[in-house]
Amino acid sequence: MKRWILSLGVFLLILSAVAVSASGHGVHSVIQKPVRHHQHIQLGIDTLLSEKKDLLKGKRVGLITNPTGVNQRLTSDIDLLFHDPDIKLVALYGPEHGVRGSAQAGEKVDKYIDEETGLPVYSLYGDTKKPTPDMLKNVDVLVFDIQDVGTRYYTYISTMAYAMQAAHENHIPFIVLDRPDPIGGTHVEGPVLDPKYASFVGLYPIPIRHGMTVGELAGYLNNEYHIHADLTVVKMKGWKRGMSYSDTHLPCWVMPSPNMPTEDTALVYPGTGLIEGTNISEGRGTTRPFELLGAPFINGWKLAQKLNALHLPGVIFRDASFTPTFSKYSGQLVHGVQVHVIDKQSYEPVITGLSIIKTIHDMYPDKFQFSPEDKNGISPFDQMVGNGWIRKDINAGVSVKTMEKKWQPELKQFEKKRKKYLLYK
Missing domain, CATH: 3.90.1150.140 (Aspartate Aminotransferase, domain 1)
Incomplete structure (x- = not known):
């Protein structure tokens, strides 16, 4: 019995010591919660409104966007610019799926009036993929803010390239509000586009997985393919190339299109x-x-x-x-x-x-x-x-490994050229 009482006393003494340390007095708590380090990311739209609003002051602004054009608190760029007393938003331009993301893949969207703002909305998908002079006649500056997914044949980067061309032709400055490459900015993969196969799902010779943000791509296309737009990229803060989207700790994933849910x-x-x-x-x-x-x-x-x-x-x-x-x-x-x-x-x-x-x-x-x-x-x-050769190789029984070797020389050339356009190290 004495031995049992002694053991109980020792147990209570240890329990008391743990309680004292857990209360913050004396030594540190025996059990501590792991600390999660959050990397703060500031998106291009937030940088624009907090530090670079002069780019838009006194100018009539045209905005190319969709539901992914939001700030850190998920407020739409449309609302942010429309209700800002220093900015005059005059027109909206929608890529595939539309400004509000309501159209399915391949579905054409006509010009209409946005219910929330009363602004004209011009479609850049369907019969008109490149803004016409009539669409731009009341615009002094074009702003692009859309979340890309890091893949060449996702049509939003073609929309951006066409809009840059139109901006140059109509002497209008072009501003890209940058966002993360959600699958990371370190890996590039796949064959570089053969210009003979250029289309809206691939306008310029870049690989399938390009490993660049839209801002970096804009700079690359503008210089390498002589678009000559008066381009400004409003950079993010805190983004690192190796980050996936979840690493950014941004509030949540906003679907860039109806079939890109996560x-x-x-x-x-x-x-x-x-x-x-x-x-x-x-x-x-x-x-x-x-x-x-x-x-x-x-x-x-x-x-x-x-x-x-x-x-x-x-x-x-x-x-x-x-x-x-x-x-x-x-x-x-x-x-x-x-x-x-x-x-x-x-x-x-x-x-x-x-x-x-x-x-x-x-x-x-x-x-x-x-x-x-x-x-x-x-x-x-x-x-x-x-x-055209990969389809032929598949039909001919050629291995994927052999195909990969065949596209490597052009891919390495792209990687070499790409380096000077990377905005984040």
């Missing part, structure tokens, strides 16, 4: 976006576009086994079935895989996307199809990948 979507998109140029569903019409992939004729379990046997870095595949609500195979049960990225740093989205396409092509040679060619022998897949 940061994970943006990460896989440089590769699985290429599947749009085939008869395989890229997952449109599901809650996981570009992560869910398949077709009614695929055995998902066998496809997952074959893809996992490739040991592609940073990714694993799970067999999955789904029923798209629109787009390819709408209302039909589809079988395929879901792409699960397990290591963002080692993951290679372009290699992964081409490996998926080649594997399905080899498994189902009689059922897999690339989208039809146009009268010039160019298919939508060719426009997205940026050349």
Whole structure:
């Protein structure tokens, strides 16, 4: 009994010491909560309004934006500029999906009046992709603020390039409010666009994954391809090249388009976006576009086994079935895989996307199809990948590794030129 009482006394003494230290008196607490270090990022729009408003004072402003054009507190650029007494916002310009993001992929948007502000809204997607002199007649300066996703064939950077051309032709200064590359600014990947295959999903010779912010891209395109716009880039503060979007600790991900619901979507998109140029569903019409992939004729379990046997870095595949609500195979049960990225740093989205396409092509040679060619022998897949030889190589049984070696020389040239336009180290 005495031994038990003594043990109890020792236990109570230790408990008392812990309580004292936990209360902040004497030594530090035995149990401490881990400290989370937040990297403060200031977006271009916040820098503009806090430090560089003189760029807009006394000028009639045209704003090219969409729902991603928001400040740190998720207030729309439209509201910020429209209600600022020092700024006169006179016109809005919308890319694919529109200023308010209400249009689906490929859906044309006509000119209309914005309900919230009463301002004219001009569409830069559809019949008119480049602002006309009539659209710019009352504008003294053009401002661009849209979240890109780091992939060449995402059309917003083509909209920016066309708008820069129009700004130069109409003697209007062009301002880019910079935002992060959500999949990081250190990795570049994929073939550089062959100018013969230039289109709205790729205007200039850059690789599929370019590893640049829109501000950096604007500088690169402006100088390397002689656009000659009177360009100003309002930089971010605190962004580092190795950051993914979640590393920035910005409030949340605002969908840049209806089928880009998460940061994970943006990460896989440089590769699985290429599947749009085939008869395989890229997952449109599901809650996981570009992560869910398949077709009614695929055995998902066998496809997952074959893809996992490739040991592609940073990714694993799970067999999955789904029923798209629109787009390819709408209302039909589809079988395929879901792409699960397990290591963002080692993951290679372009290699992964081409490996998926080649594997399905080899498994189902009689059922897999690339989208039809146009009268010039160019298919939508060719426009997205940026050349005609990769489609031919897949049909000829060439390995993805061999294709990668073939595009490396041009990719290295791009990386070399790109360095002098990087704004963040």
